[in-house]
Amino acid sequence: MLGSRMNWQRWVMMLPAIIFFGAFALVPMLVAVYYSGLRWDGVSKATWVGLFNWTHAFASGQAVHSLWLTVELMVLCWLLQNPLSLVLGVFMAGKQRHRTVYGVVYFIPLLFSAVAIGITWSYILDPEFGLIDSLLKAVGIGNGTENWLGNPHLAMFVVACIIAWQFIPFNSLLYQSGVRQIPASLYEAAMLDGAGPLQSFFHITLPQLKYTIITTTVLILTGTLTYFDLIYVVTNGGPGDATEVLAMHMYKEAFTNLNIGAGSVIAVILAAAGLLLSILILKFTGFNRMESQMEGS
Amino acid sequence: MTTMGSQNSGVQQMPPRHRARKRRITGHGIAFTTFGTIWLIIAAYPLLYMLMTSFRTQNGYLTGKPWLPPANPTLSNYAQVLQSGFFHYFLNSAIVSVCSVVLIVLFALLLAYVIVRSQSRTVRTVFNVFLVGLALPIQAAIIPVYILINKLGLYDTLIGMILPMVAFGLPLSLLILVNFVRDIPNELYESMGLEGATDFQIVRYLVAPLSAPALVSVGIYEFIQSWNNFLFPLVLTQSRSVQVLPLAIVQFQGEHTIDVPVTMAVVLFSALPLILAYIFAGKYLRRGMLAGFGK
Numbered sequence: 212m213l214g215s216r217m218n219w220q221r222w223v224m225m226l227p228a229i230i231f232f233g234a235f236a237l238v239p240m241l242v243a244v245y246y247s248g249l250r251w252d253g254v255s256k257a258t259w260v261g262l263f264n265w266t267h268a269f270a271s272g273q274a275v276h277s278l279w280l281t282v283e284l285m286v287l288c289w290l291l292q293n294p295l296s297l298v299l300g301v302f303m304a305g306k307q308r309h310r311t312v313y314g315v316v317y318f319i320p321l322l323f324s325a326v327a328i329g330i331t332w333s334y335i336l337d338p339e340f341g342l343i344d345s346l347l348k349a350v351g352i353g354n355g356t357e358n359w360l361g362n363p364h365l366a367m368f369v370v371a372c373i374i375a376w377q378f379i380p381f382n383s384l385l386y387q388s389g390v391r392q393i394p395a396s397l398y399e400a401a402m403l404d405g406a407g408p409l410q411s412f413f414h415i416t417l418p419q420l421k422y423t424i425i426t427t428t429v430l431i432l433t434g435t436l437t438y439f440d441l442i443y444v445v446t447n448g449g450p451g452d453a454t455e456v457l458a459m460h461m462y463k464e465a466f467t468n469l470n471i472g473a474g475s476v477i478a479v480i481l482a483a484a485g486l487l488l489s490i491l492i493l494k495f496t497g498f499n500r501m502e503s504q505m506e507g508s
Numbered sequence: 509m510t511t512m513g514s515q516n517s518g519v520q521q522m523p524p525r526h527r528a529r530k531r532r533i534t535g536h537g538i539a540f541t542t543f544g545t546i547w548l549i550i551a552a553y554p555l556l557y558m559l560m561t562s563f564r565t566q567n568g569y570l571t572g573k574p575w576l577p578p579a580n581p582t583l584s585n586y587a588q589v590l591q592s593g594f595f596h597y598f599l600n601s602a603i604v605s606v607c608s609v610v611l612i613v614l615f616a617l618l619l620a621y622v623i624v625r626s627q628s629r630t631v632r633t634v635f636n637v638f639l640v641g642l643a644l645p646i647q648a649a650i651i652p653v654y655i656l657i658n659k660l661g662l663y664d665t666l667i668g669m670i671l672p673m674v675a676f677g678l679p680l681s682l683l684i685l686v687n688f689v690r691d692i693p694n695e696l697y698e699s700m701g702l703e704g705a706t707d708f709q710i711v712r713y714l715v716a717p718l719s720a721p722a723l724v725s726v727g728i729y730e731f732i733q734s735w736n737n738f739l740f741p742l743v744l745t746q747s748r749s750v751q752v753l754p755l756a757i758v759q760f761q762g763e764h765t766i767d768v769p770v771t772m773a774v775v776l777f778s779a780l781p782l783i784l785a786y787i788f789a790g791k792y793l794r795r796g797m798l799a800g801f802g803k
Contacts, residue, residue, distance in 0.1 A: 215626050298543055299547055376550065
């Protein structure tokens with residue numbers, strides 16, 4: 212009889228996943244560390260230059276600049292997405308029919324790829340024929356020629372808004388299911404104690420959603436850390452380098468400037484940041500507890 | 509009414525209490541409904557713009573009001589999409605996505621079964637490594653993957669895209685399936701084992717059918733991921749013959765910067781299978797999108 216012992220069949224069953232993950236994910240991550248010490252265009256012979264790429268990346272300020280832009284985007288995305296998703300999720304948790312219909316529409320942007328969304332929004336924001344500028348002009352606000360994505364002071368914020376447009380519905384679905392799991396008896400008890408809707412919201416809904424807030428925060432932060440597709444399409448890192456976040460910077464170094472070493476430095480920073488973020492979240496928020504809570508529900 | 513009272517006394521006191529509660533919820537509801545409606549407009553209007561623009565003539569786009577429906581709607585943009593080889597890109601996307609999903613689901617299920625059923629320390633370590641893999645971004649590995657695919661002679665092929673997509677799809681699928689397979693009662697394994705079934709037979713006739721709902725969710729999630737993936741095709745392909753949709757629409761937009769209506773038709777065409785799936789099986793699609801993140 213089959214117990215918990217390993218046998219040859221079980222080893223065979225494990226192999227495909229291990230081989231694929233090892234060869235195309237895990238080993239490449241480690242190889243990136245080695246590449247970060249090379250001067251190499253990917254074709255000709257590589258030379259080992261030690262820490263040169265690292266010191267150069269930080270001395271030239273480019274890597275630091277991209278790192279700050281990435282942090283800025285993460286903060287913007289969190290601020291734009293989390294509060295709005297929460298309110299929308301509470302709304303969608305209601306059982307009324309119109310809320311269900313609304314929810315169906317909210318979800319549609321998630322069906323499109325980030326590049327499809329990016330292309331559409333770059334037309335909506337177009338300073339000549341775009342929807343937004345034409346509308347603003349029609350109602351008499353401004354002269355209708357604001358170049359939203361071409362303005363270095365606005366570009367990052369606009370990018371964060373487009374990302375929010377696509378992902379707020381996703382996060383609010385998480386909040387919706389979070390709210391639906393709150394026992395109704397809590398609200399009934401609060402009402403008997405004379406609590407109004409606002410008090411109920413702040414004293415019951417918010418604390419009960421603690422783990423959902425952690426989940427969405429994790430997803431928003433880890434997702435934004437490596438955000439690439441949409442930025443590639445709408446600004447390509449520009450204007451200038453106003454939106455050249457880490458992933459964008461890495462792509463340009465490795466695949467446009469053909470500087471594999473410099474690109475790998477950024478890749479290693481991305482991997483380290485991803486791991487660090489996960490460890491911090493595990494440590495300070497009790498993500499484990501959240502998972503076991505979800506399993507139990 | 510006493511604090512919580514029995515069910516009966518609650519019912520007796522119901523009428524006044526009920527009114528008060530209803531009024532409160534309504535007042536509360538107006539603020540949420542207003543917000544919900546505003547978001548409905550924010551969510552739907554750009555989509556409507558996409559749709560309206562895809563039916564405009566080039567002239568109508570340049571001279572008309574972009575927020576109104578087209579004055580002379582036309583289907584010629586969609587005809588041009590099909591003439592521009594988009595059916596071919598569509599097939600490429602379908603091949604890549606279907607192959608990736610099948611391999612991911614199969615490999616993850618097999619590994620999940622072993623992880624759940626064995627106490628071996630090696631297996632535990634393997635699982636932990638995959639969990640760490642959840643935190644590692646595709647972007648961090650893309651440069652070595654590019655070199656590796658080149659060395660394997662798979663640059664600019666569909667297989668070259670499928671291999672790393674499978675690798676990066678595995679960790680999350682594995683996590684979801686392990687949680688699901690763990691819930692299968694031990695007695696079922698034991699009774700099959702008593703009948704002399706091998707591990708492969710148990711997976712085939714017990715685990716796979718019982719985890720069907722999870723397999724569907726994981727499959728949908730990974731399908732959307734690979735259908736919309738942009739980085740792998742961008743870095744790993746260059747010829748039109750192997751182009752997949754996300755790359756094809758970016759390329760198309762670059763070549764037709766002025767022809768916005770056709771580009772909008774291209775964008776809508778690229779999302780067609782997901783839109784159709786959403787219309788006919790929205791519930792499953794939503795469940796799939798949330799796979800692993802909530803219930």
